[in-house]
Amino acid sequence: MAIPLEAKKALEEALGAENISDDPGVIETYSHMNGLGSAASGYWWARPAAVALPGSTEEVQKVVKICNEFGLRFKAHSTGWICCALATSKNCVLLDMRRMDGLEFVEPEGYVITEPYATAGETQVEAMKLGYTPHLVGAGPNASNLASATSMQGTGGNSVRTSMNERNPLAIEWVLPSGEILRLGSVDTPNAGWFCGDGPGPSLRGMMRGAVGNIGGNGVFTKIALKLYPWYGPPYECEGHPPFFKTKELPLSFVRYVSWDDRDQECDALYRLGETEILDYTNRWSASALMSSLATTNQEYREMKEKGDLHKVFPNGYWTFFFNASSKRQYDYNVKVFEHVINDTGGVIVDPKDLGDPAYEVAVQNAVRSQWIAKSAYMPTGANTGVPPLTYETIDQCLKYALDETIDVKKEWIETNKVYNDGEDNAYACLDENGHFLHVEHACHADYAEPEAEALGIIFKGYGRALEKNLGAAYMSMPAGWSKRKEYSNYMVAIQRMIDPNRTADSMLTNLAELTGA
Numbered sequence: 001m002a003i004p005l006e007a008k009k010a011l012e013e014a015l016g017a018e019n020i021s022d023d024p025g026v027i028e029t030y031s032h033m034n035g036l037g038s039a040a041s042g043y044w045w046a047r048p049a050a051v052a053l054p055g056s057t058e059e060v061q062k063v064v065k066i067c068n069e070f071g072l073r074f075k076a077h078s079t080g081w082i083c084c085a086l087a088t089s090k091n092c093v094l095l096d097m098r099r100m101d102g103l104e105f106v107e108p109e110g111y112v113i114t115e116p117y118a119t120a121g122e123t124q125v126e127a128m129k130l131g132y133t134p135h136l137v138g139a140g141p142n143a144s145n146l147a148s149a150t151s152m153q154g155t156g157g158n159s160v161r162t163s164m165n166e167r168n169p170l171a172i173e174w175v176l177p178s179g180e181i182l183r184l185g186s187v188d189t190p191n192a193g194w195f196c197g198d199g200p201g202p203s204l205r206g207m208m209r210g211a212v213g214n215i216g217g218n219g220v221f222t223k224i225a226l227k228l229y230p231w232y233g234p235p236y237e238c239e240g241h242p243p244f245f246k247t248k249e250l251p252l253s254f255v256r257y258v259s260w261d262d263r264d265q266e267c268d269a270l271y272r273l274g275e276t277e278i279l280d281y282t283n284r285w286s287a288s289a290l291m292s293s294l295a296t297t298n299q300e301y302r303e304m305k306e307k308g309d310l311h312k313v314f315p316n317g318y319w320t321f322f323f324n325a326s327s328k329r330q331y332d333y334n335v336k337v338f339e340h341v342i343n344d345t346g347g348v349i350v351d352p353k354d355l356g357d358p359a360y361e362v363a364v365q366n367a368v369r370s371q372w373i374a375k376s377a378y379m380p381t382g383a384n385t386g387v388p389p390l391t392y393e394t395i396d397q398c399l400k401y402a403l404d405e406t407i408d409v410k411k412e413w414i415e416t417n418k419v420y421n422d423g424e425d426n427a428y429a430c431l432d433e434n435g436h437f438l439h440v441e442h443a444c445h446a447d448y449a450e451p452e453a454e455a456l457g458i459i460f461k462g463y464g465r466a467l468e469k470n471l472g473a474a475y476m477s478m479p480a481g482w483s484k485r486k487e488y489s490n491y492m493v494a495i496q497r498m499i500d501p502n503r504t505a506d507s508m509l510t511n512l513a514e515l516t517g518a
Contacts, residue, residue: 078144217507274435
Protein backbone atom coordinates (compact mmCIF):
# COMPACT_ATOMS: atom_id res chain seq x y z
CA MET A 1 0.00 0.00 0.00
CA ALA A 2 1.36 3.43 -0.95
CA ILE A 3 1.58 5.90 1.90
CA PRO A 4 -0.63 9.00 1.35
CA LEU A 5 1.40 11.95 0.11
CA GLU A 6 0.22 14.23 2.91
CA ALA A 7 1.18 11.65 5.51
CA LYS A 8 4.65 11.32 4.01
CA LYS A 9 5.09 15.09 4.04
CA ALA A 10 4.06 15.21 7.69
CA LEU A 11 6.56 12.47 8.55
CA GLU A 12 9.32 14.26 6.67
CA GLU A 13 8.60 17.44 8.62
CA ALA A 14 8.66 15.49 11.88
CA LEU A 15 11.80 13.43 11.28
CA GLY A 16 13.65 15.00 8.38
CA ALA A 17 13.42 13.61 4.85
CA GLU A 18 16.50 11.45 5.37
CA ASN A 19 14.74 9.50 8.15
CA ILE A 20 11.60 8.40 6.30
CA SER A 21 11.42 6.23 3.19
CA ASP A 22 8.81 4.53 1.05
CA ASP A 23 11.35 3.52 -1.60
CA PRO A 24 10.45 -0.02 -2.80
CA GLY A 25 14.06 -1.10 -2.48
CA VAL A 26 14.12 -0.01 1.15
CA ILE A 27 10.77 -1.32 2.30
CA GLU A 28 11.40 -4.65 0.58
CA THR A 29 14.34 -5.25 2.91
CA TYR A 30 11.99 -4.76 5.85
CA SER A 31 9.66 -7.52 4.67
CA HIS A 32 12.28 -10.29 4.74
CA MET A 33 13.03 -12.30 7.87
CA ASN A 34 15.54 -15.09 8.40
CA GLY A 35 15.78 -14.86 12.17
CA LEU A 36 13.79 -16.55 14.91
CA GLY A 37 10.57 -18.12 13.71
CA SER A 38 11.23 -17.71 10.01
CA ALA A 39 11.18 -21.41 9.18
CA ALA A 40 7.63 -21.68 10.46
CA SER A 41 6.31 -18.30 9.38
CA GLY A 42 8.02 -17.94 6.02
CA TYR A 43 10.75 -15.57 4.96
CA TRP A 44 8.53 -12.85 3.42
CA TRP A 45 6.04 -10.72 5.29
CA ALA A 46 3.89 -7.71 4.45
CA ARG A 47 5.72 -4.76 2.95
CA PRO A 48 5.32 -1.73 5.23
CA ALA A 49 3.95 1.45 3.70
CA ALA A 50 7.05 3.29 4.89
CA VAL A 51 10.01 2.96 7.23
CA ALA A 52 10.76 5.68 9.79
CA LEU A 53 13.89 6.22 11.87
CA PRO A 54 12.93 8.33 14.92
CA GLY A 55 15.73 9.73 17.05
CA SER A 56 13.93 10.62 20.28
CA THR A 57 10.81 9.98 22.33
CA GLU A 58 9.30 13.18 20.97
CA GLU A 59 9.87 12.05 17.38
CA VAL A 60 8.27 8.68 18.15
CA GLN A 61 5.28 10.55 19.55
CA LYS A 62 5.01 12.61 16.36
CA VAL A 63 5.07 9.49 14.17
CA VAL A 64 2.37 7.80 16.24
CA LYS A 65 0.13 10.89 16.13
CA ILE A 66 0.56 11.15 12.35
CA CYS A 67 -0.44 7.50 11.99
CA ASN A 68 -3.57 8.19 14.04
CA GLU A 69 -4.39 11.24 11.91
CA PHE A 70 -4.07 9.47 8.55
CA GLY A 71 -5.48 6.06 9.44
CA LEU A 72 -2.11 4.32 9.24
CA ARG A 73 -0.74 1.71 11.58
CA PHE A 74 2.68 1.56 13.20
CA LYS A 75 5.03 -0.98 14.70
CA ALA A 76 8.44 -0.41 16.28
CA HIS A 77 11.29 -2.87 16.43
CA SER A 78 14.75 -2.77 17.96
CA THR A 79 17.23 -5.17 16.36
CA GLY A 80 14.47 -7.09 14.58
CA TRP A 81 15.68 -10.55 15.56
CA ILE A 82 12.32 -12.32 15.42
CA CYS A 83 9.61 -12.71 12.82
CA CYS A 84 6.98 -10.74 14.75
CA ALA A 85 9.17 -7.62 14.56
CA LEU A 86 7.94 -7.10 11.00
CA ALA A 87 4.75 -5.48 9.76
CA THR A 88 1.59 -7.57 9.57
CA SER A 89 -0.46 -4.81 7.90
CA LYS A 90 0.30 -3.22 4.54
CA ASN A 91 -0.65 0.25 5.79
CA CYS A 92 1.96 0.05 8.54
CA VAL A 93 4.72 2.57 9.17
CA LEU A 94 7.59 0.52 10.56
CA LEU A 95 9.70 2.31 13.16
CA ASP A 96 13.31 1.17 13.01
CA MET A 97 14.72 2.33 16.35
CA ARG A 98 18.42 2.18 15.44
CA ARG A 99 19.00 5.90 16.06
CA MET A 100 17.93 5.44 19.68
CA ASP A 101 20.81 3.44 21.14
CA GLY A 102 21.69 5.33 24.31
CA LEU A 103 23.09 3.73 27.48
CA GLU A 104 23.56 5.48 30.82
CA PHE A 105 24.85 3.63 33.89
CA VAL A 106 23.77 4.89 37.29
CA GLU A 107 26.09 4.18 40.21
CA PRO A 108 26.22 3.22 42.99
CA GLU A 109 22.55 2.29 42.61
CA GLY A 110 23.46 -0.35 40.02
CA TYR A 111 21.05 0.13 37.15
CA VAL A 112 21.25 1.18 33.52
CA ILE A 113 18.98 3.50 31.52
CA THR A 114 18.69 2.05 28.04
CA GLU A 115 17.08 2.94 24.72
CA PRO A 116 15.66 0.39 22.25
CA TYR A 117 18.64 -0.21 19.97
CA ALA A 118 21.24 -0.74 22.71
CA THR A 119 21.91 -4.47 22.62
CA ALA A 120 22.31 -6.84 25.52
CA GLY A 121 25.86 -7.53 24.38
CA GLU A 122 27.06 -3.93 24.40
CA THR A 123 25.25 -3.33 27.68
CA GLN A 124 27.14 -6.22 29.23
CA VAL A 125 30.51 -5.10 27.84
CA GLU A 126 30.13 -1.70 29.48
CA ALA A 127 28.52 -3.07 32.66
CA MET A 128 31.39 -5.51 33.27
CA LYS A 129 33.82 -2.60 33.41
CA LEU A 130 31.85 -1.39 36.43
CA GLY A 131 31.47 -4.80 38.09
CA TYR A 132 27.96 -5.60 36.85
CA THR A 133 26.20 -7.80 34.35
CA PRO A 134 22.66 -7.43 32.95
CA HIS A 135 20.10 -10.09 32.27
CA LEU A 136 20.91 -11.65 28.90
CA VAL A 137 17.94 -12.83 26.88
CA GLY A 138 18.32 -16.24 25.24
CA ALA A 139 18.02 -14.71 21.77
CA GLY A 140 21.62 -13.60 22.20
CA PRO A 141 23.79 -10.52 22.75
CA ASN A 142 22.46 -9.04 19.51
CA ALA A 143 18.99 -8.65 21.02
CA SER A 144 17.62 -5.60 22.81
CA ASN A 145 17.24 -5.80 26.57
CA LEU A 146 14.56 -3.10 26.40
CA ALA A 147 12.56 -5.25 23.98
CA SER A 148 12.83 -8.42 26.06
CA ALA A 149 11.89 -6.56 29.24
CA THR A 150 8.84 -4.76 27.83
CA SER A 151 7.55 -6.56 24.79
CA MET A 152 8.76 -10.11 24.19
CA GLN A 153 9.29 -12.99 26.63
CA GLY A 154 12.60 -12.29 28.37
CA THR A 155 14.17 -15.52 29.56
CA GLY A 156 17.74 -16.67 29.07
CA GLY A 157 20.55 -18.77 30.47
CA ASN A 158 21.44 -16.37 33.27
CA SER A 159 17.78 -16.08 34.31
CA VAL A 160 18.65 -18.56 37.04
CA ARG A 161 20.26 -15.58 38.79
CA THR A 162 18.99 -12.43 37.07
CA SER A 163 15.36 -13.58 36.83
CA MET A 164 13.21 -13.30 33.74
CA ASN A 165 13.68 -9.89 32.24
CA GLU A 166 10.15 -8.65 32.89
CA ARG A 167 11.13 -8.58 36.58
CA ASN A 168 13.99 -6.17 35.93
CA PRO A 169 12.44 -2.90 34.64
CA LEU A 170 12.49 0.06 36.97
CA ALA A 171 11.14 3.37 35.61
CA ILE A 172 9.72 3.32 32.08
CA GLU A 173 8.99 5.82 29.31
CA TRP A 174 6.22 4.62 27.00
CA VAL A 175 4.47 6.18 23.98
CA LEU A 176 0.92 4.82 23.91
CA PRO A 177 -0.85 4.04 20.61
CA SER A 178 -2.79 7.29 21.05
CA GLY A 179 0.45 9.28 21.04
CA GLU A 180 0.31 10.10 24.73
CA ILE A 181 3.58 9.70 26.65
CA LEU A 182 3.19 7.61 29.82
CA ARG A 183 5.98 7.54 32.38
CA LEU A 184 5.87 4.81 35.01
CA GLY A 185 7.53 4.99 38.39
CA SER A 186 9.95 7.53 39.78
CA VAL A 187 10.81 9.16 36.44
CA ASP A 188 7.43 10.90 36.51
CA THR A 189 8.47 12.73 39.69
CA PRO A 190 10.76 15.74 39.08
CA ASN A 191 14.40 15.05 39.97
CA ALA A 192 13.61 11.60 41.37
CA GLY A 193 15.56 9.64 38.77
CA TRP A 194 14.79 6.20 37.34
CA PHE A 195 15.35 4.01 40.39
CA CYS A 196 11.78 2.72 40.89
CA GLY A 197 9.15 1.29 38.58
CA ASP A 198 6.10 1.86 40.75
CA GLY A 199 4.40 4.68 42.56
CA PRO A 200 1.46 4.60 44.98
CA GLY A 201 -1.34 2.29 43.95
CA PRO A 202 -1.50 -0.62 41.51
CA SER A 203 1.46 -1.29 39.25
CA LEU A 204 1.10 -0.78 35.51
CA ARG A 205 4.17 -2.84 34.66
CA GLY A 206 2.09 -6.01 34.40
CA MET A 207 -0.37 -4.27 32.09
CA MET A 208 2.37 -3.17 29.74
CA ARG A 209 3.35 -6.71 28.81
CA GLY A 210 1.41 -9.48 30.56
CA ALA A 211 3.35 -12.72 30.75
CA VAL A 212 5.29 -12.73 27.50
CA GLY A 213 4.63 -9.35 25.94
CA ASN A 214 2.41 -7.93 23.23
CA ILE A 215 5.21 -7.88 20.62
CA GLY A 216 4.78 -4.25 19.64
CA GLY A 217 1.04 -3.95 20.04
CA ASN A 218 0.96 -1.74 23.14
CA GLY A 219 2.85 1.21 21.71
CA VAL A 220 6.54 2.09 21.75
CA PHE A 221 8.82 1.81 24.78
CA THR A 222 11.45 4.47 24.22
CA LYS A 223 13.54 4.33 27.39
CA ILE A 224 13.65 2.16 30.50
CA ALA A 225 15.84 1.58 33.54
CA LEU A 226 16.95 -2.01 34.18
CA LYS A 227 18.43 -3.64 37.25
CA LEU A 228 22.01 -4.90 37.03
CA TYR A 229 23.63 -7.78 38.92
CA PRO A 230 27.14 -8.28 40.34
CA TRP A 231 29.93 -9.58 38.10
CA TYR A 232 32.96 -10.62 40.13
CA GLY A 233 35.44 -11.33 37.38
CA PRO A 234 37.30 -9.04 35.03
CA PRO A 235 35.51 -7.88 31.86
CA TYR A 236 35.16 -10.67 29.32
CA GLU A 237 37.92 -10.59 26.71
CA CYS A 238 38.86 -12.89 23.87
CA GLU A 239 41.42 -12.99 21.09
CA GLY A 240 41.81 -14.72 17.75
CA HIS A 241 39.56 -14.71 14.72
CA PRO A 242 36.41 -16.43 13.42
CA PRO A 243 35.07 -19.06 13.49
CA PHE A 244 36.50 -19.60 16.98
CA PHE A 245 37.95 -17.21 19.50
CA LYS A 246 40.10 -17.87 22.53
CA THR A 247 38.70 -16.59 25.81
CA LYS A 248 41.15 -14.99 28.20
CA GLU A 249 41.22 -16.61 31.61
CA LEU A 250 38.28 -15.87 33.90
CA PRO A 251 39.50 -16.25 37.50
CA LEU A 252 37.25 -18.08 39.96
CA SER A 253 34.91 -19.17 37.17
CA PHE A 254 33.64 -22.71 36.67
CA VAL A 255 31.92 -24.24 33.62
CA ARG A 256 30.92 -27.86 33.08
CA TYR A 257 28.73 -29.99 30.84
CA VAL A 258 26.47 -32.50 32.65
CA SER A 259 24.17 -35.24 31.36
CA TRP A 260 21.81 -37.76 32.93
CA ASP A 261 20.43 -41.05 31.65
CA ASP A 262 17.34 -40.81 33.83
CA ARG A 263 14.85 -37.95 33.45
CA ASP A 264 13.64 -38.22 37.06
CA GLN A 265 17.19 -37.86 38.35
CA GLU A 266 17.80 -34.95 35.98
CA CYS A 267 14.77 -33.10 37.31
CA ASP A 268 15.69 -33.86 40.91
CA ALA A 269 19.18 -32.47 40.33
CA LEU A 270 17.79 -29.27 38.80
CA TYR A 271 15.54 -28.65 41.79
CA ARG A 272 18.44 -29.21 44.17
CA LEU A 273 20.87 -27.06 42.20
CA GLY A 274 18.32 -24.27 42.17
CA GLU A 275 17.97 -24.48 45.94
CA THR A 276 21.73 -24.14 46.40
CA GLU A 277 21.69 -20.71 44.69
CA ILE A 278 25.25 -21.21 43.43
CA LEU A 279 24.64 -20.97 39.67
CA ASP A 280 24.94 -17.98 37.36
CA TYR A 281 23.99 -19.75 34.12
CA THR A 282 22.12 -22.89 33.04
CA ASN A 283 21.35 -24.18 29.58
CA ARG A 284 20.18 -27.50 28.16
CA TRP A 285 20.91 -28.39 24.56
CA SER A 286 21.35 -31.54 22.49
CA ALA A 287 24.36 -33.13 20.88
CA SER A 288 22.93 -31.98 17.55
CA ALA A 289 22.95 -28.35 18.67
CA LEU A 290 26.50 -28.65 19.99
CA MET A 291 27.61 -30.07 16.65
CA SER A 292 26.05 -27.15 14.80
CA SER A 293 28.14 -24.76 16.88
CA LEU A 294 31.34 -26.76 16.37
CA ALA A 295 30.94 -27.47 12.66
CA THR A 296 32.10 -24.67 10.38
CA THR A 297 29.96 -25.71 7.38
CA ASN A 298 26.72 -27.55 6.73
CA GLN A 299 28.70 -30.43 5.25
CA GLU A 300 30.87 -30.70 8.34
CA TYR A 301 27.73 -30.70 10.51
CA ARG A 302 26.25 -33.57 8.49
CA GLU A 303 29.49 -35.54 8.70
CA MET A 304 29.73 -35.01 12.47
CA LYS A 305 26.14 -36.13 12.89
CA GLU A 306 26.65 -39.27 10.80
CA LYS A 307 29.80 -40.11 12.75
CA GLY A 308 27.84 -39.75 15.98
CA ASP A 309 30.67 -39.20 18.47
CA LEU A 310 28.87 -36.46 20.40
CA HIS A 311 25.61 -38.40 20.41
CA LYS A 312 27.51 -41.13 22.25
CA VAL A 313 28.73 -38.63 24.85
CA PHE A 314 25.34 -36.89 25.23
CA PRO A 315 22.61 -39.32 24.07
CA ASN A 316 19.93 -37.57 26.15
CA GLY A 317 20.98 -33.96 25.82
CA TYR A 318 23.28 -32.10 28.17
CA TRP A 319 23.33 -29.09 30.47
CA THR A 320 25.89 -26.30 30.68
CA PHE A 321 26.37 -24.95 34.21
CA PHE A 322 28.48 -21.91 35.08
CA PHE A 323 29.26 -19.75 38.06
CA ASN A 324 31.60 -16.84 38.79
CA ALA A 325 32.66 -16.63 42.45
CA SER A 326 33.61 -13.59 44.49
CA SER A 327 36.40 -15.37 46.40
CA LYS A 328 38.45 -18.57 46.47
CA ARG A 329 36.49 -19.71 49.49
CA GLN A 330 33.18 -19.28 47.69
CA TYR A 331 34.58 -20.98 44.58
CA ASP A 332 35.66 -24.05 46.55
CA TYR A 333 32.31 -24.23 48.33
CA ASN A 334 30.36 -23.94 45.08
CA VAL A 335 32.40 -26.67 43.38
CA LYS A 336 31.95 -29.00 46.35
CA VAL A 337 28.18 -28.47 46.46
CA PHE A 338 27.83 -28.78 42.68
CA GLU A 339 29.75 -32.04 42.47
CA HIS A 340 27.85 -33.50 45.43
CA VAL A 341 24.45 -32.81 43.83
CA ILE A 342 25.48 -34.16 40.42
CA ASN A 343 27.10 -37.31 41.80
CA ASP A 344 24.19 -37.93 44.15
CA THR A 345 21.71 -37.84 41.26
CA GLY A 346 23.64 -40.02 38.82
CA GLY A 347 24.85 -37.24 36.56
CA VAL A 348 28.00 -37.39 34.45
CA ILE A 349 30.25 -34.31 34.59
CA VAL A 350 32.26 -33.44 31.48
CA ASP A 351 34.88 -30.71 31.39
CA PRO A 352 34.30 -28.97 28.03
CA LYS A 353 38.08 -28.79 27.56
CA ASP A 354 38.13 -32.60 27.36
CA LEU A 355 36.13 -32.27 24.12
CA GLY A 356 38.62 -29.80 22.67
CA ASP A 357 39.22 -26.07 22.82
CA PRO A 358 36.28 -25.24 20.49
CA ALA A 359 33.86 -27.04 22.82
CA TYR A 360 35.19 -25.03 25.75
CA GLU A 361 34.81 -21.79 23.81
CA VAL A 362 31.21 -22.68 22.95
CA ALA A 363 30.51 -23.33 26.63
CA VAL A 364 32.13 -20.25 28.11
CA GLN A 365 30.92 -17.79 25.46
CA ASN A 366 27.40 -19.13 25.87
CA ALA A 367 27.59 -19.01 29.66
CA VAL A 368 29.15 -15.57 30.00
CA ARG A 369 27.85 -13.76 26.90
CA SER A 370 24.72 -15.73 25.97
CA GLN A 371 26.55 -16.08 22.67
CA TRP A 372 25.68 -19.39 21.09
CA ILE A 373 26.90 -19.26 17.50
CA ALA A 374 25.86 -21.91 15.00
CA LYS A 375 28.38 -22.02 12.19
CA SER A 376 26.16 -24.25 10.08
CA ALA A 377 22.81 -22.99 8.75
CA TYR A 378 20.93 -23.43 12.01
CA MET A 379 18.68 -20.47 12.73
CA PRO A 380 17.45 -19.78 9.16
CA THR A 381 16.09 -23.34 9.05
CA GLY A 382 14.83 -23.41 12.61
CA ALA A 383 11.39 -23.38 14.17
CA ASN A 384 10.17 -24.01 17.69
CA THR A 385 8.07 -27.09 17.75
CA GLY A 386 5.65 -29.23 19.60
CA VAL A 387 4.41 -28.73 23.13
CA PRO A 388 7.17 -26.28 23.95
CA PRO A 389 7.95 -23.45 23.87
CA LEU A 390 6.63 -23.73 27.38
CA THR A 391 7.44 -21.30 30.15
CA TYR A 392 6.36 -20.35 33.66
CA GLU A 393 5.98 -24.03 34.44
CA THR A 394 7.74 -26.40 36.81
CA ILE A 395 10.79 -28.46 35.96
CA ASP A 396 8.71 -31.65 36.08
CA GLN A 397 5.97 -30.23 33.88
CA CYS A 398 8.38 -29.17 31.17
CA LEU A 399 10.95 -31.96 31.15
CA LYS A 400 9.15 -35.05 32.44
CA TYR A 401 5.92 -34.59 30.54
CA ALA A 402 5.86 -31.90 27.87
CA LEU A 403 9.22 -32.72 26.29
CA ASP A 404 8.34 -36.37 25.68
CA GLU A 405 5.09 -35.32 24.02
CA THR A 406 7.07 -33.03 21.78
CA ILE A 407 9.46 -35.79 20.81
CA ASP A 408 6.52 -37.98 19.76
CA VAL A 409 5.13 -35.22 17.54
CA LYS A 410 8.52 -34.55 16.05
CA LYS A 411 9.14 -38.22 15.19
CA GLU A 412 6.09 -38.16 12.91
CA TRP A 413 7.39 -35.12 11.02
CA ILE A 414 10.88 -36.62 10.70
CA GLU A 415 9.52 -39.89 9.32
CA THR A 416 7.64 -38.02 6.57
CA ASN A 417 10.65 -35.80 5.71
CA LYS A 418 8.85 -32.61 6.72
CA VAL A 419 11.72 -31.65 9.01
CA TYR A 420 15.35 -32.67 9.20
CA ASN A 421 16.33 -35.60 11.41
CA ASP A 422 18.43 -33.80 14.00
CA GLY A 423 18.13 -36.53 16.59
CA GLU A 424 14.51 -35.95 17.71
CA ASP A 425 15.45 -34.47 21.10
CA ASN A 426 16.85 -31.05 20.20
CA ALA A 427 15.31 -29.18 23.10
CA TYR A 428 16.68 -26.02 24.66
CA ALA A 429 15.89 -25.29 28.31
CA CYS A 430 17.03 -23.01 31.11
CA LEU A 431 16.21 -22.54 34.77
CA ASP A 432 14.56 -19.31 35.87
CA GLU A 433 14.83 -17.83 39.34
CA ASN A 434 16.85 -20.64 40.93
CA GLY A 435 14.54 -23.31 39.59
CA HIS A 436 11.23 -21.65 40.44
CA PHE A 437 10.34 -21.94 36.75
CA LEU A 438 11.78 -23.68 33.75
CA HIS A 439 11.61 -22.52 30.15
CA VAL A 440 11.90 -25.04 27.31
CA GLU A 441 11.79 -24.83 23.53
CA HIS A 442 12.19 -27.64 21.04
CA ALA A 443 13.96 -26.83 17.80
CA CYS A 444 13.34 -28.47 14.45
CA HIS A 445 14.84 -27.68 11.06
CA ALA A 446 13.19 -27.46 7.68
CA ASP A 447 14.97 -26.98 4.36
CA TYR A 448 12.42 -25.37 2.06
CA ALA A 449 14.41 -26.50 -0.97
CA GLU A 450 12.97 -29.92 -0.16
CA PRO A 451 9.44 -30.47 -1.53
CA GLU A 452 8.12 -32.21 1.60
CA ALA A 453 9.46 -29.59 4.02
CA GLU A 454 6.81 -28.14 6.36
CA ALA A 455 7.44 -26.83 9.86
CA LEU A 456 4.32 -24.85 10.75
CA GLY A 457 2.03 -27.86 11.22
CA ILE A 458 4.30 -29.45 13.79
CA ILE A 459 3.97 -26.37 15.98
CA PHE A 460 0.18 -26.35 15.93
CA LYS A 461 -0.05 -30.10 16.44
CA GLY A 462 2.25 -29.83 19.42
CA TYR A 463 0.25 -26.98 20.92
CA GLY A 464 -2.91 -29.01 20.47
CA ARG A 465 -1.33 -31.98 22.21
CA ALA A 466 -0.31 -29.77 25.13
CA LEU A 467 -3.82 -28.44 25.57
CA GLU A 468 -5.46 -31.86 25.23
CA LYS A 469 -3.24 -33.28 27.96
CA ASN A 470 -3.39 -30.22 30.23
CA LEU A 471 0.35 -29.73 30.06
CA GLY A 472 0.10 -25.98 30.31
CA ALA A 473 -0.50 -23.21 27.82
CA ALA A 474 2.54 -22.85 25.62
CA TYR A 475 3.63 -19.25 25.40
CA MET A 476 2.86 -17.53 22.10
CA SER A 477 0.45 -20.34 21.23
CA MET A 478 -1.64 -17.89 19.18
CA PRO A 479 -4.74 -19.43 17.54
CA ALA A 480 -3.85 -22.97 18.58
CA GLY A 481 -4.66 -22.18 22.19
CA TRP A 482 -7.25 -19.44 21.70
CA SER A 483 -10.40 -21.50 22.24
CA LYS A 484 -9.04 -23.47 25.21
CA ARG A 485 -7.78 -20.50 27.22
CA LYS A 486 -9.72 -17.65 25.75
CA GLU A 487 -10.23 -15.80 29.01
CA TYR A 488 -6.46 -15.65 29.60
CA SER A 489 -5.39 -14.90 26.04
CA ASN A 490 -7.82 -12.03 25.77
CA TYR A 491 -6.56 -10.08 28.76
CA MET A 492 -3.85 -8.45 26.67
CA VAL A 493 -6.23 -8.02 23.74
CA ALA A 494 -8.69 -6.17 26.00
CA ILE A 495 -5.94 -3.95 27.38
CA GLN A 496 -4.73 -3.10 23.91
CA ARG A 497 -8.21 -2.20 22.71
CA MET A 498 -8.58 0.08 25.72
CA ILE A 499 -5.35 2.01 25.09
CA ASP A 500 -5.64 1.84 21.28
CA PRO A 501 -9.26 2.56 20.32
CA ASN A 502 -8.26 3.52 16.76
CA ARG A 503 -6.41 0.22 16.21
CA THR A 504 -3.31 2.17 15.26
CA ALA A 505 -0.74 -0.28 16.63
CA ASP A 506 0.05 -3.13 14.24
CA SER A 507 -0.41 -6.01 16.64
CA MET A 508 0.03 -9.61 15.59
CA LEU A 509 -1.74 -10.65 18.79
CA THR A 510 -4.87 -8.60 18.13
CA ASN A 511 -4.92 -9.45 14.42
CA LEU A 512 -4.90 -13.17 15.18
CA ALA A 513 -7.48 -12.75 17.92
CA GLU A 514 -9.86 -11.13 15.45
CA LEU A 515 -9.21 -13.78 12.80
CA THR A 516 -10.13 -16.50 15.29
CA GLY A 517 -13.12 -14.66 16.72
CA ALA A 518 -11.50 -14.17 20.11
